Amino acid sequence: MSKVLVLNTGSSSIRYQLFEMDDRTVLASGLLERIGEDGSRLTQTIGGAEPLVVDGRITDHQEGFDRVFRALRSSGGLPGGLAGIGHRVVHGGERFSAPARIDDEVIAAIRAQVPLAPLHNPSNLLGIEISRAAFPAAPQVAVFDTAFHRTMPPRAYRYALPRDLAHRLHIRRYGFHGTSHAHVSRKAAEHLGRPLAEVNLVTMHLGNGASVAAVAGGRCIDTSMGFTPLEGLVMGTRSGDLDPAIVLFLHREARLSLDEIDTLLNTESGMRGLTGVNDMRQVERRAADGDRVAQEALDVYCYRIRKYVGAYAAALGRLDALVFTAGVGENSVVVRAGVCRGLERFGIRVDDARNRLRSRESRTVSTGDSTVAVLVVPTDEELEIAEQTLATVGRP
Numbered sequence: 503m504s505k506v507l508v509l510n511t512g513s514s515s516i517r518y519q520l521f522e523m524d525d526r527t528v529l530a531s532g533l534l535e536r537i538g539e540d541g542s543r544l545t546q547t548i549g550g551a552e553p554l555v556v557d558g559r560i561t562d563h564q565e566g567f568d569r570v571f572r573a574l575r576s577s578g579g580l581p582g583g584l585a586g587i588g589h590r591v592v593h594g595g596e597r598f599s600a601p602a603r604i605d606d607e608v609i610a611a612i613r614a615q616v617p618l619a620p621l622h623n624p625s626n627l628l629g630i631e632i633s634r635a636a637f638p639a640a641p642q643v644a645v646f647d648t649a650f651h652r653t654m655p656p657r658a659y660r661y662a663l664p665r666d667l668a669h670r671l672h673i674r675r676y677g678f679h680g681t682s683h684a685h686v687s688r689k690a691a692e693h694l695g696r697p698l699a700e701v702n703l704v705t706m707h708l709g710n711g712a713s714v715a716a717v718a719g720g721r722c723i724d725t726s727m728g729f730t731p732l733e734g735l736v737m738g739t740r741s742g743d744l745d746p747a748i749v750l751f752l753h754r755e756a757r758l759s760l761d762e763i764d765t766l767l768n769t770e771s772g773m774r775g776l777t778g779v780n781d782m783r784q785v786e787r788r789a790a791d792g793d794r795v796a797q798e799a800l801d802v803y804c805y806r807i808r809k810y811v812g813a814y815a816a817a818l819g820r821l822d823a824l825v826f827t828a829g830v831g832e833n834s835v836v837v838r839a840g841v842c843r844g845l846e847r848f849g850i851r852v853d854d855a856r857n858r859l860r861s862r863e864s865r866t867v868s869t870g871d872s873t874v875a876v877l878v879v880p881t882d883e884e885l886e887i888a889e890q891t892l893a894t895v896g897r898p
């Protein structure tokens with residue numbers, strides 16, 4: 503019995519994948535969207551078959567999970583029980599530095615992190631509680647977005663705020679996308695044919711959300727997202743790094759409320775704020791057509807990443823490889839070239855032809871004489887959660 507079900511429960515969606523861990527294949531995957539809204543939709547795919555689509559209003563998560571489990575059962579996807587259920591949990595706070603086998607105490611500890619992730623942890627908890635009731639015999643594991651970054655030293659995670667205040671309110675840098683940074687770090691070392699413990703990497707997860715991590719021998723020593731996922735890179739709709747006084751200025755001068763500023767910085771900024779669109783493909787198309795605004799936005803986007811690469815090379819002291827991943831990192835020839843532009847003197851040389859090659863596999867896009875390898879490594883957060891779930895269940 504080595505099937506693992508991975509659940510990612512959002513506030514209005516449930517994403518799931520069922521893995522056969524003997525050969526790491528996906529038996530079924532699905533997405534239930536628009537829970538609690540009109541036009542809820544469950545789409546489930548099994549193997550290469552046509553997706554099963556079920557429409558109709560689903561009022562809450564309980565009904566949503568009933569529907570998901572029914573779809574999985576009717577597909578024959580759940581015979582013989584599960585080796586484990588892995589839950590993506592966004593915030594593990596200061597408590598969790600590794601996946602945790604779920605019991606009442608772990609649930610209470612996840613609940614204690616709700617103030618740090620009020621939009622995410624409550625729905626993650628709902629998913630845990632409903633699936634615990636539905637599959638009482640299956641071990642359940644929480645896999646945290648923040649856990650991989652718990653190895654950051656204080657010099658990287660502390661903000662220069664009054665110590666007592668920061669301590670009392672748990673204000674520090676946590677970092678996110680940890681599951682993805684962990685996954686591509688391991689894959690990158692495999693691709694390089696070297697033990698993970700011996701390689702120093704800068705991993706760049708560039709999706710709608712985006713973050714960079716400095717990974718020394720498999721351990722994260724710094725990352726660009728901080729107390730929340732708002733810090734760091736320019737993202738699809740998030741501003742990334744800002745002078746914090748801008749927040750005060752927007753409040754005092756533009757008379758925006760705190761909620762309005764929250765919305766502005768998280769959903770109306772980044773590439774959307776700079777260009778009007780957040781899809782990188784559209785931005786690239788416009789830039790290629792000579793749109794100066796789109797070109798400048800691309801420059802801002804790549805330059806911010808390049809600065810982090812420089813900072814993290816300094817933090818690591820020695821850099822073996824740059825790793826691009828997620829939607830933009832895996833697909834954008836322009837962004838990879840733009841990030842590495844001007845870094846030749848630091849030993850980072852992208853090979854134009856290799857960079858243009860399309861593939862779903864891990865690959866090297868640097869030249870033979872590049873002293874730092876530049877890699878594209880597809881991420882797979884669900885598989886990583888399944889791997890970590892299986893490893894956690896197998897531990898005594």
Ligand code: ADP
Nearest residue numbers: 708709710711780781782783828829830833834
């Ligand atoms: P999420 O963070 O939502 O998981 P993804 O990792 O799927 O996001 O990344 C989404 C982003 O990837 C979008 O901005 C999309 O424009 C970008 N993207 C996907 N394909 C390409 C491509 N061929 N060229 C440039 N950007 C791409």
